[in-house]
Amino acid sequence: MTSKIRASIVIPTYERPSKLELTLGSVCDQTADNYEIIVVDDGSESEHQHDVLRRFEEKEHVQVLRQENSGPAAARNRGWRHAAGEFILFTDDDCIVPRDWVQSLVAGFEPGVAAVGGSLFPPEELLRSNRFAQAHRFRDQMSYDEPDEPVRNEGDLAVGGTANVAYRRSVLSEMDGFDESFPLAAGEDADLQRRVVNAGFDMKYIPMCVEHNDDYSWESFVSRAIRSGEGTHHFHQKHGGSRSIPRILFGLVGSLAYIPLALQQSKNLDVSFLYVLERMLNRVGELKSTVYS
Numbered sequence: 001m002t003s004k005i006r007a008s009i010v011i012p013t014y015e016r017p018s019k020l021e022l023t024l025g026s027v028c029d030q031t032a033d034n035y036e037i038i039v040v041d042d043g044s045e046s047e048h049q050h051d052v053l054r055r056f057e058e059k060e061h062v063q064v065l066r067q068e069n070s071g072p073a074a075a076r077n078r079g080w081r082h083a084a085g086e087f088i089l090f091t092d093d094d095c096i097v098p099r100d101w102v103q104s105l106v107a108g109f110e111p112g113v114a115a116v117g118g119s120l121f122p123p124e125e126l127l128r129s130n131r132f133a134q135a136h137r138f139r140d141q142m143s144y145d146e147p148d149e150p151v152r153n154e155g156d157l158a159v160g161g162t163a164n165v166a167y168r169r170s171v172l173s174e175m176d177g178f179d180e181s182f183p184l185a186a187g188e189d190a191d192l193q194r195r196v197v198n199a200g201f202d203m204k205y206i207p208m209c210v211e212h213n214d215d216y217s218w219e220s221f222v223s224r225a226i227r228s229g230e231g232t233h234h235f236h237q238k239h240g241g242s243r244s245i246p247r248i249l250f251g252l253v254g255s256l257a258y259i260p261l262a263l264q265q266s267k268n269l270d271v272s273f274l275y276v277l278e279r280m281l282n283r284v285g286e287l288k289s290t291v292y293s
Contacts (some may be wrong), residue, residue, distance in 0.1 A: 186231025229285025
């Protein structure tokens with residue numbers, strides 16, 4: 001490492017030892033040399049998790065912070081506030097980053113750009129055979145513009161998701177980081193992006209892909225879709241535009257209207273069904289949070 005740390009990687013983690021091990025292996029094997037890694041363990045109790053953390057903590061540029069379970073927003077805030085780098089890179093404990101990830105994100109910054117980020121893809125082998133992985137990829141293609149060249153804009157870019165993004169530390173300080181009132185790992189990253197853009201900063205997308213080491217099972221599909229809807233509720237509650245229960249129910253039923261479009265775009269009945277089902281489950285999560293908030 002050089003004497004001056006330019007980039008700090010922050011990874012919140014909770015009870016994912018096998019996946020975390022792969023994540024840490026990838027962030028420790030970077031082409032950059034002036035970076036540090038800060039892992040924030042959010043109250044894990046399993047011995048396997050502790051073993052993984054202890055093993056990587058022995059590496060020179062890895063620090064492990066431990067806290068009571070407080071959620072990923074609080075863990076990320078603790079990490080970046082402890083960090084020494086000018087640029088704070090975030091990824092999750094179920095992601096595998098490419099070797100030039102740190103170098104590419106840091107190189108993407110220019111004056112006026114608050115954050116640089118890229119895409120999140122399922123593993124290639126799962127994209128060939130797993131319908132849930134294919135549906136995940138199709139949803140992103142339907143939702144985001146992912147150009148082949150770097151693009152700078154005030155917003156509306158596939159940037160800000162904490163699996164693959166870097167922020168200037170000064171901007172995080174100005175925004176006071178992530179809003180810890182978001183109760184789940186959903187919506188808090190979009191909230192930060194919204195506040196950054198509203199403050200007059202630009203975001204920048206670069207074609208840099210991080211691999212999402214998800215199980216891509218029925219269970220993870222349903223859980224992620226409902227959690228995303230819950231995050232949507234809390235995002236709208238904070239920024240205005242909260243939807244009434246009748247409107248959410250209308251959106252739930254109205255999701256069925258996307259079947260023809262999904263079929264036209266994907267040419268795959270299974271993927272189209274899962275795409276529409278995910279939209280419906282999003283509304284279920286939003287409804288759940290609306291009823292119980």
